[in-house]
Amino acid sequence: MFDTLGTWATAFALIVTIVWAVKDRKVKIWKSQIGKIAIGFWVITIIFAGFANEFPSKKSKQEQIRTEQQKADKKKASRVSSEKAASQSSKKAANSSAKAVEAKQLKVTRKKNEQQHYKEFQTFLMNIPGKTKNAITDSYYSKKDSTTYITVNSAILSGTDAELKQAVRGAWNIGQNAYNKFSPMADDINGNNVTVKDQTGNDLAHTSMFGSFKYDGE
Structure with a gap:
């Protein structure tokens, strides 16, 4: 909300400043009626900018939450993938070791027979x-x-x-x-x-x- 109001205030401030520059530029801006209005809009723009920073819009919060959630999901997926890879590697090593032991036992048994x-x-x-x-x-x-x-x-x-x-x-x-x-x-x-x-x-x-x-x- 404050982002939108700030945008409008900035636009009005620019317009009024341009009008002052065209009509009353010989008069100091703080002495000109139009200049005072321009200054007022600029003050409002600064205030809204401060509010926008202090109170982010609902949309901004949602985007921030979504971004954080995506980061958390990626981190979780990466962890799960790493754990799965480690588990598969461990199983593969265990199977390889078991097969080696089995092959050795078969060789000993065959020789004995x-x-x-x-x-x-x-x-x-x-x-x-x-x-x-x-x-x-x-x-x-x-x-x-x-x-x-x-x-x-x-x-x-x-x-x-x-x-x-x-x-x-x-x-x-x-x-x-x-x-x-x-x-x-x-x-x-x-x-x-x-x-x-x-x-x-x-x-x-x-x-x-x-x-x-x-x-x-x-």
């Missing part, structure tokens, strides 16, 4: 002669050669070529099945690489480069 499987594989091979009633006289895995060795009883050599090949293939299958039964094992355990020998050390069969049975008795 592979070691256990290898022990069971060795035990199984050791017991084959007894289970076959000495048709297979020896069976073991050589880490040095990365090979499972199966030794068959030389008595099978007295059969026909077809019978010998069938018996040798059966021995090779036993070695293959033993490896498959106890897999997975460590990557350096190649138990499916099987060599079948007779008791004098002659190779009768082996695993080909394609993983199939390769007869050496022919």
Whole structure:
């Protein structure tokens, strides 16, 4: 309100001052009737300006409140955004740490299982002669050669070529099945690489480069 009145008072003061300057400028402004009116309007303008500063208009107050509210909202939004970012970062770090721990545990468990499987594989091979009633006289895995060795009883050599090949293939299958039964094992355990020998050390069969049975008795 005071801003509006002050504006009008200023306008009137300017108009009256201009009139004085045109008509009575030879007379001192405080002695001229028109000049006195101009001075009066200027005084009123100063008074209204003071009131305007002392008592801001309702609109000004509302704008001030709105501005302060906007600042508060921005500050709150910034704080919430920062807290959210910090929370997400914390969760991400926690998840990453949990995954790292889980991966480490899985690695330890896998290694432990592979070691256990290898022990069971060795035990199984050791017991084959007894289970076959000495048709297979020896069976073991050589880490040095990365090979499972199966030794068959030389008595099978007295059969026909077809019978010998069938018996040798059966021995090779036993070695293959033993490896498959106890897999997975460590990557350096190649138990499916099987060599079948007779008791004098002659190779009768082996695993080909394609993983199939390769007869050496022919």
